[in-house]
Amino acid sequence: MADDTLAAPAPAPAPASARSRGLEVARKNDRSARLFILGLAILMVVLVCVSLMLGRYPIEPVDAFKMLINKIIPLEQTWGAQAEVLFFNVRFPRILMALMVGACLAAAGAAFQGTFQNPLASPDILGASQGAALGAAIAILAGASAHVISATAFVFSMSTIVLVFLISSRAKGNRIMVTVLAGVMVSSLFSSGVSFTKLVADPTDQLPAITYWLMGSLTSVRLHDVAIAALPMALGCATLLLMRWRINVLTMGDDEAATMGVNARLIRVIVTLAATLITATSVAVTGMIGWVGLVIPHLCRMAIGCDYRKLMPASMLMGASFLLVVDNVSRLATTSEIPIGILTAFIGAPFFLYLIMRNKKL
Amino acid sequence: MSIDVQNLSFAYGKHQVLYDISFQIPDGCLVNVLGPNGVGKSTLFKCILGLNAGYKGRIQVNGKDLKGLSIKQRAREIAYIPQSHAPVYDYNVLDVVMMSTGNDLHLFAEPKAEHVERAYAALERVGVAHLADRTYTHISGGEQQLVLVARALAQNARTIIMDEPTSALDYGNTVRVLSCVRQLAREGLSIVQSTHQPDQAFLYSDRTLVISAGRLLAYDEPKAVITKEMVSHLYGVDVEVNSLYDDRIRVCVPTSEID
Structure with missing residues (x-):
């Protein structure tokens, strides 16, 4: 690599005035985006605080925070033992998981929309969700425990992507088109598989279990679920954050990216694997939650533009807040829980129609 | 030597596109590549840019064999200016230009x-710094093309390939873009561009390279290459080549319109 520095020719160095002006333009672009991201972060914290207090079992706001602090610094106990059990076993993990899943789905959606140069791509464009659904359905048929169901869903989800990559690497034609087509096909194949499992499932217990799983829910999330999911989610999100500037370059197309020194294929594989990892983990834990990955990145794009250096963190924060709010509605709106997957679709589909009718570029 | 191509042949599968092409482009030279559609101009460019890996023969860029360079190293030697096109997403002009500056960054x-x-300085050099904070998809086609020129400059490569840079532009923008390119070649960059207009080759090239049916037909000064016979052979149109201003400039006029 020693000759690398020699290879660069010496263009006229930018005059001092040009330097500062360029930075000024860049900074001006950054400022509003930074404010937006900061606002999203504050909003998220506020929402978490509010959500900790919300619930059918009343926990005093002060007690909620005392319980959290008590884990680090022992405080005088002013709350009941039942409240503490409920708080740490049910409410707290559920809120954490809503944040994590929302951030992951939005980040994965943003990543796929960039790498496949397609504004309509969503986290399940390559069949990650349908793969997970088939895995989960088979596990439910086999009478597996909740953990085995999640693990099977995860393995199936990741395998689906590997399968899609294998198919597309053997197909001829536009790489991106072929990959998306393979994803759509495998997805619909697996969705037929899910239908078949429903057909043969025991209608008294297995069928409702499959149906309920497909609708997505955060009801049964416990603290150890959060702990298990945290690692792959953190790994995937960190990768996407590290790659986010390069996703910009990918949107110009593979050949152009290559002439600018960016190995488009390598980046696409890395980004796709990272996005799939967090999608698969999310789906395995919570079932199918649609629309977050499609809608949230678009909202962020409208607010701060397409630069993934800002879009990726903004999408994560907004996705987290969005899913937390929807999950609050899901657990509080009616006496029996509304599956969160239904709610996100209720919000997502009309919003999508609005996007189409806005008569502007997406 | 900016580009040194020796015995280059290339085939897409069984479909042979380029046959045994050899030429050398010195530093600071502006070369115009002429030839009808589908004769292999774009394929030749892709080979030189390292996008068609399976070629036969040898290609050297700035004295370095293409096959020995990584994608990043290649990007430091040679840049590409595509036709202005509409990207899917609305990036700022400055962000578009910055995309090419990453060839010295790790993954x-x-x-x-x-x-x-560097990106802003490149915009200034091309004379479009006032567009820096505009949205790339909202500026005119000519401005977009100049921004892409700036993007190639920001890459800090000494050799630039342009594929029909003006085919979608109106007359004024065509002249502006080509003058800019001419000036950059005078400043020491080697630029290879393809065109459909023989007149453009007269005005905006030091040498003209003609490709026909995948073979190198001619490579010399424009006045030596672009003759009645050559244009008629290439495009199947009879023309009269006239000289203006004491033969400083020549133009082609279709003879069918003269009588």
Whole structure:
């Protein structure tokens, strides 16, 4: 690599005035985006605080925070033992998981929309969700425990992507088109598989279990679920954050990216694997939650533009807040829980129609 | 030597596109590539840019064999200016230009202040710095093409390939873009561009390279290459080549319109 520095020719160095002006333009672009991201972060914290207090079992706001602090610094106990059990076993993990899943789905959606140069791509464009659904359905048929169901869903989800990559690497034609087509096909194949499992499932217990799983829910999330999911989610999100500037370059197309020194294929594989990892983990834990990955990145794009250096963190924060709010509605709106997957679709589909009718570029 | 191509042949599968092409382009030279559609101009460019890996023969860029360079190293030697096109997403002009500045960054790094400066300086050099904070998809086709020129400059490569840079532009923008390119070649960059207009080759090239049916037909000064016979052979149109201003400039006029 020693000759690398020699290879660069010496263009006229930018005059001092040009330097500062360029930075000024860049900074001006950054400022509003930074404010937006900061606002999203504050909003998220506020929402978490509010959500900790919300619930059918009343926990005093002060007690909620005392319980959290008590884990680090022992405080005088002013709350009941039942409240503490409920708080740490049910409410707290559920809120954490809503944040994590929302951030992951939005980040994965943003990543796929960039790498496949397609504004309509969503986290399940390559069949990650349908793969997970088939895995989960088979596990439910086999009478597996909740953990085995999640693990099977995860393995199936990741395998689906590997399968899609294998198919597309053997197909001829536009790489991106072929990959998306393979994803759509495998997805619909697996969705037929899910239908078949429903057909043969025991209608008294297995069928409702499959149906309920497909609708997505955060009801049964416990603290150890959060702990298990945290690692792959953190790994995937960190990768996407590290790659986010390069996703910009990918949107110009593979050949152009290559002439600018960016190995488009390598980046696409890395980004796709990272996005799939967090999608698969999310789906395995919570079932199918649609629309977050499609809608949230678009909202962020409208607010701060397409630069993934800002879009990726903004999408994560907004996705987290969005899913937390929807999950609050899901657990509080009616006496029996509304599956969160239904709610996100209720919000997502009309919003999508609005996007189409806005008569502007997406 | 900016580009040195020796015995280059290339085939897409069984479909042979380029046959045994050899030529050399010195530093600071502006070369115009002429030839009807589908004769292999774009394929030749892709080979030189390293996008068609399976070629036969040898290609050297700035004295380095293409096959020995990584994608990043290649990007430091040679840049590409595509036809202005509409990307899917609305990026700022400055962000578009900055995309080419990453060839000295490792896999996880992001552009820093120096890259911003490099991008802005490139915009100034092309004369479109006032567009820096505009949205790329909202500026005119000619401005977009100049921004893409700036993007290639920001890459800090000494050799630039342009594929029909003006085919979608109106007359004024065509002249502006080509003058800009002419000036950059005078400043020491080697630029290879393809065109459909023989007149453009007269005005905006030091040498003209003609490709026909995948073979190199001619490579010399424009006045020596672009003759009645050559144009008629290439495009199947009879023309009269006239000289203006004491033969400083020549133009082609279709003879069918003269009588």
